[in-house]
Amino acid sequence: MLMSGDETPPNGPARRQFLRGAGLLTGGLAVGGTVGAIVGDRGANNGAAADSRAQATVSTAQQAATQPGQSSSTFHGSHQAGITDHPPAHLRFVALDLAPATLAGKKPAIAELQKALSDAASSMTSGNWITPQGLVAQGLDARGLTVTFGFGPRLIRAAGEQLPGPLAPIPAFPTDELDPARTGGDLGIQICAPDELLASSVAQALVELAAPAAQPRWMQSGFLPGANAQDPNGTPRNLMGQLDGTDNPVGSRLELAIWVSGNVGPSWMAGGTYLVCRRIRMLLADWHKLAVPAREAVIGRRLDSGAPLSGGTEHSTPSFSALGADGRPIIARNAHLRLTHPATNAGSTMLRRGYSYDEGLRADGTAQAGLFFQAFQTDPRSVFVPIQQRLAATDALSPFIRHEGSALFAVPPGGPQGSWVGQGLLG
Numbered sequence: 001m002l003m004s005g006d007e008t009p010p011n012g013p014a015r016r017q018f019l020r021g022a023g024l025l026t027g028g029l030a031v032g033g034t035v036g037a038i039v040g041d042r043g044a045n046n047g048a049a050a051d052s053r054a055q056a057t058v059s060t061a062q063q064a065a066t067q068p069g070q071s072s073s074t075f076h077g078s079h080q081a082g083i084t085d086h087p088p089a090h091l092r093f094v095a096l097d098l099a100p101a102t103l104a105g106k107k108p109a110i111a112e113l114q115k116a117l118s119d120a121a122s123s124m125t126s127g128n129w130i131t132p133q134g135l136v137a138q139g140l141d142a143r144g145l146t147v148t149f150g151f152g153p154r155l156i157r158a159a160g161e162q163l164p165g166p167l168a169p170i171p172a173f174p175t176d177e178l179d180p181a182r183t184g185g186d187l188g189i190q191i192c193a194p195d196e197l198l199a200s201s202v203a204q205a206l207v208e209l210a211a212p213a214a215q216p217r218w219m220q221s222g223f224l225p226g227a228n229a230q231d232p233n234g235t236p237r238n239l240m241g242q243l244d245g246t247d248n249p250v251g252s253r254l255e256l257a258i259w260v261s262g263n264v265g266p267s268w269m270a271g272g273t274y275l276v277c278r279r280i281r282m283l284l285a286d287w288h289k290l291a292v293p294a295r296e297a298v299i300g301r302r303l304d305s306g307a308p309l310s311g312g313t314e315h316s317t318p319s320f321s322a323l324g325a326d327g328r329p330i331i332a333r334n335a336h337l338r339l340t341h342p343a344t345n346a347g348s349t350m351l352r353r354g355y356s357y358d359e360g361l362r363a364d365g366t367a368q369a370g371l372f373f374q375a376f377q378t379d380p381r382s383v384f385v386p387i388q389q390r391l392a393a394t395d396a397l398s399p400f401i402r403h404e405g406s407a408l409f410a411v412p413p414g415g416p417q418g419s420w421v422g423q424g425l426l427g
């Protein structure tokens, strides 16, 4: 059970003891390092001696679980992982609120928490566990596991720093049905993994590690289809059956769309990005009542191939001026594709990295399922907000979806081995 932040100050003995127990205060971190080093030996030698040394260390620590040669952590780098990499099948997103005592402890208290979380994430993504969940995750392959941190407005203010402009509150939209319990958060942690037990264990480890300095505000699970046998790198389908992510930017367009340049805003955000999360429920029973051509008209793309209705294949450029036999635009004026395409939004674009969710049934028997929309961009004020304003006003998709949760995070850059995420702001 989580203790309230009021009960135990973040720098107080109980918290220190906890972090030390988890091997995450300065001395303890060496434990993680040691395990990692021996694991490195295992991977390199692949021999019985190295294996038994590793086993001995692991059982002495009674914490670590790993597999030889099965970790290739991307945690450290100029950008955080979990953004441009191919999204694996499982998501856990945890939004935490800082406890009152942590807020009161300002920058040092927040830094202590964030360093502990970042170091733990660095260890776990390398296959080295220094938390009890290591026993759950033992034998699982840590390759493909990513942990991405984002900071909410209150955390930045509590650290005594000015809020970057792009973190201005997202305005209310007329179609919003936001639940405060699924909205906001001081610290957002995106965990992506090819295995659900791994994603779940990492999320649990980080939540337990954060207590009592921060408590979960909301948590979101998500999934993507397994690799398509015909096209392993193909665009995933969402729960409406659409190929979702077709026109995500790539190459230099992607770089420009998401990474904050050093000339704009605070220096601690250079090489970072901003993340908008929206929990969007789908009214699937209503959607399925539509005939396939009507469903295709809502988006402006074919359901089978994802090709624009104006013709071609999935990645063909849509023609918004093409007219049908009836003299009307083939891609309707209120089609989702027309309203969101860069050509109709002064070139604005974002990287969408959403996950489907399915939480069973609601009290009325309808699906508690939809899309956990995540979009990375340089400035939501000029990308997400105006596009969502257009969607809320006229999108043909609106009758079939409900926005129920919303959050906005500043996602700082990554850093070299030995650094921790957020060091530029909190260090």
Ligand code: HEM
Pocket (backbone or CB within 6 Å): 238, 240, 242, 243, 244, 245, 246, 247, 248, 278, 280, 282, 299, 301, 336, 337, 340, 341, 342, 349, 350, 370, 371, 373, 384, 387, 388, 391, 401
């Ligand atoms: C449940 C809600 C949503 C569903 C099911 C959905 C579905 C789709 C589909 C099927 C496409 C076309 C294929 C593709 O390029 O990915 C698309 C494109 C797009 N959507 Fe959504 N979408 C949703 C919500 C949103 C929201 C809230 C925004 C932003 C405010 C948004 C922004 C975009 C953008 C920017 C594109 C790409 C346009 C282009 O470059 O062609 N979508 N969406």
